Amino acid sequence: MTIKAPKGTRDVLPAETPAWQYVEQKYRSVCARFNFQEIRIPTFEQTELFQRGVGDTTDIVQKEMYTFNDKGGRSMTLRPEGTAGVVRAYLENGLSSEPSPQKLYYILNNFRYEKMGKGRYREFNQMGCELFGSVESTADAEVISLLFLFFRELGLREINLKINSIGCPKCRPEYLELLRDYFRSHLNDLCDNCQDRFERNPMRILDCKDDAENAIVKNAPLQIDHLCPECQEHFDNLCNELDNLGFAYEIDGHIVRGLDYYTRTVFEFVSNNVGTQGTICGGGRYDGLIEELGGQATPAVGFALGVERLLMELNSQSVKLPSVVGPDIYLVSFPDTVNQAAKICFDLRTLNITAESNVTARSFKAQMKYADRIGAKYIVVLGEDELKSKMVKLKRMSDSREIKLRLADLANYIKEN
RNA sequence: GUGGAAUUAGCUCAGUUGGUUAGAGUGCCAGAUUGUGGCUCUGGAGGUCGUGGGUUCGAUUCCCAUAUUCCACCCCA
Numbered sequence: 001m002t003i004k005a006p007k008g009t010r011d012v013l014p015a016e017t018p019a020w021q022y023v024e025q026k027y028r029s030v031c032a033r034f035n036f037q038e039i040r041i042p043t044f045e046q047t048e049l050f051q052r053g054v055g056d057t058t059d060i061v062q063k064e065m066y067t068f069n070d071k072g073g074r075s076m077t078l079r080p081e082g083t084a085g086v087v088r089a090y091l092e093n094g095l096s097s098e099p100s101p102q103k104l105y106y107i108l109n110n111f112r113y114e115k116m117g118k119g120r121y122r123e124f125n126q127m128g129c130e131l132f133g134s135v136e137s138t139a140d141a142e143v144i145s146l147l148f149l150f151f152r153e154l155g156l157r158e159i160n161l162k163i164n165s166i167g168c169p170k171c172r173p174e175y176l177e178l179l180r181d182y183f184r185s186h187l188n189d190l191c192d193n194c195q196d197r198f199e200r201n202p203m204r205i206l207d208c209k210d211d212a213e214n215a216i217v218k219n220a221p222l223q224i225d226h227l228c229p230e231c232q233e234h235f236d237n238l239c240n241e242l243d244n245l246g247f248a249y250e251i252d253g254h255i256v257r258g259l260d261y262y263t264r265t266v267f268e269f270v271s272n273n274v275g276t277q278g279t280i281c282g283g284g285r286y287d288g289l290i291e292e293l294g295g296q297a298t299p300a301v302g303f304a305l306g307v308e309r310l311l312m313e314l315n316s317q318s319v320k321l322p323s324v325v326g327p328d329i330y331l332v333s334f335p336d337t338v339n340q341a342a343k344i345c346f347d348l349r350t351l352n353i354t355a356e357s358n359v360t361a362r363s364f365k366a367q368m369k370y371a372d373r374i375g376a377k378y379i380v381v382l383g384e385d386e387l388k389s390k391m392v393k394l395k396r397m398s399d400s401r402e403i404k405l406r407l408a409d410l411a412n413y414i415k416e417n
Numbered sequence: 418g419u420g421g422a423a424u425u426a427g428c429u430c431a432g433u434u435g436g437u438u439a440g441a442g443u444g445c446c447a448g449a450u451u452g453u454g455g456c457u458c459u460g461g462a463g464g465u466c467g468u469g470g471g472u473u474c475g476a477u478u479c480c481c482a483u484a485u486u487c488c489a490c491c492c493c494a
Contacts, residue, residue, distance in 0.1 A: 332453080365452090372454040
């Protein structure tokens with residue numbers, strides 16, 4: 001093999017697809033009960049959408065985007081995340097004129113040109129939700145409670161919600177000044193990376209793991225302690241609503257998030273097990289993004305959940321996930337009966353039974369072996385005698401028990417057992 | 418982006434102090450006389466020893482580069 005999958009991409013093979021389908025189906029089911037509707041959007045967008053939507057100062061836009069010029073010379077980018085595209089679709093299609101709030105969910109792949117690591121891929125999958133049109137903290141609680149129900153139904157344990165508030169355009173500038181003033185006198189005590197961040201985005205210093213044990217960072221003022229009255233009330237309300245719903249959470253003033261568009265609420269679901277890639281889901285409120293992208297000022301809140309990481313976490317917690325299941329029945333045939341077997345097999349499939357008949361030149365014994373290997377629940381041998389008498393012996397593979405029945409009764413028997 | 422480790426059959430891995438046709442287990446395919454799988458036995462297919470250079474009479478083995486994967490940082494899903 002000379003051609004390999006590109007770096008950072010991976011194949012999901014048949015052994016794994018049942019687990020993927022199960023998780024996606026469960027997600028759709030929970031979203032449906034919250035009355036979120038699915039939206040599907042293009043895989044690539046005009047580059048400018050992400051520059052403006054995700055934010056020019058973010059790592060994503062500065063160095064991680066898959067950007068190319070199409071044949072018309074337009075700059076296009078493979079989406080690095082879902083929200084910007086969903087907002088674009090929301091505006092472009094006039095969903096802002098549909099009943100508000102609009103509640104949308106998506107399951108899609110994203111692309112970021114990053115260095116590889118466990119749980120981090122260049123093409124990765126996210127399941128997300130966006131709720132447009134409510135400033136109320138009840139909307140924040142709504143999307144968070146959707147996640148709690150989803151995790152609960154999957155049987156996921158030991159996953160912790162961390163929440164924070166990073167203020168609004170009213171209180172953040174004041175806080176940033178306060179933060180810069182604080183760090184200015186301690187610049188030499190910070191790591192190189194953080195010295196860069198000082199000018200660009202001083203809030204990120206709080207998130208630095210190098211300096212996590214650094215007393216300077218530990219004691220730095222946090223936005224959550226310097227909220228304006230409106231933001232404070234919003235955050236307090238959210239906490240009350242989460243308490244009311246019975247959800248455990250931890251207030252963590254160091255959660256900052258990597259995207260520029262967040263305001264007020266930010267949150268993460270973090271795993272204890274997966275180590276450095278412990279963030280399974282991240283989200284928050286983005287009250288300024290829609291206006292930033294040319295729409296009328298519209299508050300919104302949402303999240304994105306990493307499917308690969310979720311599956312890793314489910315596996316590390318030994319949560320049972322579906323695996324490949326064999327067909328209900330395999331029809332063994334002979335060269336002179338193979339065509340009639342194929343016809344009977346087709347009829348069974350029409351009746352909603354998972355069936356397989358021989359499509360090789362295999363011997364009788366080899367067919368038996370194959371039926372066993374693929375996990376067929378039953379086999380039936382279709383030879384001249386059976387076809388003539390229309391009576392067959394149905395063999396259950398698990399215990400080798402055979403029962404005799406009319407060929408015409410085969411479908412019903414299988415359905416009922 | 419930084420540091421470290423790994424790369425030999427589909428999979429998990431041995432191995433050659435540099436020397437003719439490179440191994441095991443498992444999986445795959447087939448056989449062990451008549452139409453019944455799982456156990457056992459036998460046989461077969463499958464590898465330019467990640468790729469490209471270099472040293473050498475000779476490299477899968479030594480050296481360099483490069484790619485990919487993993488681990489720890491960074492960041493995030």
